[in-house]
Amino acid sequence: MTSPVVLITGALTGVGRATAVAFAKEGAKVVVSGRRQEAGESLAAELKSLGTEAEFVRADVRYEEELKNLVDRTVERFGRVDVAVNNAGTEGELKPIVEVTKEDFDLAFETNVLGTLMGIKYQLRAMAAQGSGSIINVSSIYGLMGAPIGPLYVASKHAVVGLTRSAALEAARAGVRVNAVTLGAIETAMHDRVMGSEENKAAFAATIPQGRPGTPEEAADLIVFLGSGRSGYITGQTITIDGGKMAGN
Numbered sequence: 511m512t513s514p515v516v517l518i519t520g521a522l523t524g525v526g527r528a529t530a531v532a533f534a535k536e537g538a539k540v541v542v543s544g545r546r547q548e549a550g551e552s553l554a555a556e557l558k559s560l561g562t563e564a565e566f567v568r569a570d571v572r573y574e575e576e577l578k579n580l581v582d583r584t585v586e587r588f589g590r591v592d593v594a595v596n597n598a599g600t601e602g603e604l605k606p607i608v609e610v611t612k613e614d615f616d617l618a619f620e621t622n623v624l625g626t627l628m629g630i631k632y633q634l635r636a637m638a639a640q641g642s643g644s645i646i647n648v649s650s651i652y653g654l655m656g657a658p659i660g661p662l663y664v665a666s667k668h669a670v671v672g673l674t675r676s677a678a679l680e681a682a683r684a685g686v687r688v689n690a691v692t693l694g695a696i697e698t699a700m701h702d703r704v705m706g707s708e709e710n711k712a713a714f715a716a717t718i719p720q721g722r723p724g725t726p727e728e729a730a731d732l733i734v735f736l737g738s739g740r741s742g743y744i745t746g747q748t749i750t751i752d753g754g755k756m757a758g759n
């Protein structure tokens with residue numbers, strides 16, 4: 511089989527970056543995107559050094575035209591798009607509902623929900639035209655349950671789950687699968703920001719049955735699986751990777 515063509519949003523750090531490296535190691539052609547040109551070009555160079563083709567396309571996922579451009583550039587360069595990972599996300603400011611503002615709402619929903627929705631819109635058009643594809647949306651265990659902090663993050667990640675299920679139904683007959691990964695704690699900059707201190711991180715880790723956060727590479731392995739033909743009969747699902755955390759809820 512020819513190398514699949516993969517695009518990833520928010521690919522410059524954390525889970526997105528690990529996913530780009532994992533796909534590159536599998537021999538996929540990888541289009542990485544994010545908001546920082548220099549860091550993006552340096553990641554593309556790193557992926558090429560793994561022996562595959564790679565390109566950086568700048569995209570802020572809050573803007574529909576930038577997500578359209580990302581798909582257009584991918585198809586122009588590589589002729590198709592087999593796998594799309596809507597990974598970019600923000601935790602925003604973690605405030606209680608009694609303190610949130612319209613600006614907080616706009617940041618969380620424009621990044622996490624609109625960014626995923628408009629990503630799917632153009633990815634699905636391209637994949638439907640070629641008759642195959644796999645879209646993976648990065649949600650959270652807080653897309654499946656509430657949390658005492660970050661109501662806008664929780665609500666926006668629930669919305670990603672809803673979009674995933676609806677898109678899967680719309681896309682199935684076109685040969686396109688759409689799934690979400692619902693991540694528990696994964697050791698990234700976002701996890702550090704949300705936890706705030708080493709003490710909080712240790713206390714949270716103690717609530718995870720496996721006793722530790724996951725690594726970005728472990729999350730990436732699941733995403734690579736969902737992008738591959740080995741998951742060909744899986745669509746419309748949320749697949750959780752959380753060290754057992756949800757099993758106790």
Ligand SMILES: NC(=O)c1ccc[n+]([C@@H]2O[C@H](COP(=O)([O-])OP(=O)(O)OC[C@H]3O[C@@H](n4cnc5c(N)ncnc54)[C@H](O)[C@@H]3O)[C@@H](O)[C@H]2O)c1
Pocket residue numbers: 519520521522523524525526544545569570571572597598599600601621648649650651692693694695696697698699700701
């Ligand atoms: N780390 C965790 O514990 C955890 C848990 C559940 C879900 N997630 C989700 O995993 C995904 C990846 O997060 P991460 O943990 O790697 O953290 P991260 O902060 O390293 O990665 C998020 C990436 O998204 C990018 N991004 C944010 N807003 C953007 C925008 N408007 N346009 C383009 N890119 C934008 C950031 O610059 C960053 O590179 C996110 O969707 C996050 O919500 C993470």
